[in-house]
Amino acid sequence: MIREKRLFCKLIKIKKSAQQLYAKEKYLHTKREQVCPVCGRRGSWQAHGQYERSVIDYESGRVVYGRIKIRRVRCESCGHTHAIIPDYIIPYCTYSLLFVLRVLGEYFLRKRTVEGICRRYNITPSMVYSWKGIFEEHKEIWLGVLAASEQTGGAFIRWLVGEPNYSERFGEAFFKKTARSFLQRHRETARKQERRPSWEWQHVDADISRLFAGIVP
């Protein structure tokens, strides 16, 4: 996997969803200076097809479900293939980075109750707590245990969305430090987590009219 830097500004300034960002840039190609994560060779790529993945976003006050195409490239030097994942997508997570940060922002800044957040974003409480868990784990990795204990989730997310250049000053640095993207779980865990909502849908949000209140006008 190659993470493609796309968020060169403050996240708080971005008015578009991942799907809208993708639509704007789909004719861009991998930069020739990109290094192969396997062999370290720079800029020797062949196009190697593409695949579609689901992405769930929040646009103009509602949850939107869509698909984007992920390009694959093959390194001419070592032959390994890599998916190019723009950094507004969290690997193995259907929800876009901005969607998850929006939910966490509302949670940590106490804009809504968990129940209110779930209604607004069409998600289950366990998803909110699961994202909160990975957010706190990654905050601790980034800041160190001691500093993380002194900084609230709200303060950290405020800092994060206000960073002048998310991709270069945080996204890329986090990836280098941990070999994982921010908010990315291990693949196995992520798959288990993504199976969970459909099961809990029946149990937690059985009342469909209540679930859609505030989402569908």
Ligand SMILES: [Zn+2]
């Ligand atoms: Zn290579």
